[in-house]
Amino acid sequence: MGFFIAMFLCNLLMPSIMVIAGYCMYKNPPKEINGLIGYRTAMSEKNKDTWAFAHDCCGKLWIKSGIILLVPTVLAQIPFAKSGEDVVGTVTLVIEAVQVLVLIGSVILVEKALKRTFDENGNRRG
Numbered sequence: 001m002g003f004f005i006a007m008f009l010c011n012l013l014m015p016s017i018m019v020i021a022g023y024c025m026y027k028n029p030p031k032e033i034n035g036l037i038g039y040r041t042a043m044s045e046k047n048k049d050t051w052a053f054a055h056d057c058c059g060k061l062w063i064k065s066g067i068i069l070l071v072p073t074v075l076a077q078i079p080f081a082k083s084g085e086d087v088v089g090t091v092t093l094v095i096e097a098v099q100v101l102v103l104i105g106s107v108i109l110v111e112k113a114l115k116r117t118f119d120e121n122g123n124r125r126g
Contacts, residue, residue, distance in 0.1 A: 003085050004077075007092040011073050014099040018066030026059025041107075043114045046122025050114060058110045065102055073099070 030038040033051050038044075044054035073095055080091050118124055 001081075004081055004083075004088050007088050008077055011077060011092055011095045011099075012070070014096065014103065015066040015069035015073055018062040018069070018103070022059045022062025022064075022066060024059070025055045026063065029055035029059070039110065041111060041114075043111060043118070043122075046118065049124065050118055050122045053117060054110055054114055057113050058106065061106050061109060065106055069099060069102060 025039065029052060033045050033048065038051070039054045039058045041054070044050050076095055077091060080088055083091075116125070
């Protein structure tokens with residue numbers, strides 16, 4: 001049961017971090033473009049406008065995605081509470097793979113939003 005609880009808590013980490021980091025990006029994004037913290041891609045670093053837009057968009061998306069991920073993450077684990085470590089480990093692997101895909105998908109969506117809103121030089125489209 002201890003292994004199940006440990007894996008249960010590990011599976012809650014990514015959605016929880018997405019909600020917290022998303023809130024921070026949305027409400028208090030890094031003021032200056034930097035190489036250490038924030039949503040850093042070539043497009044988001046074009047200028048302060050793209051930087052602010054990317055943090056706003058990604059922050060909102062991560063808050064929503066994190067909250068949405070919490071529910072199936074919990075529900076998917078409950079049936080396996082009394083299972084062996086191999087089964088719990090496999091379920092954990094599948095859940096975390098789905099969470100990583102959602103995280104990667106969010107970057108793709110933010111990049112698409114940036115490309116819809118800005119041209120390749122970082123200027124807002126008409």
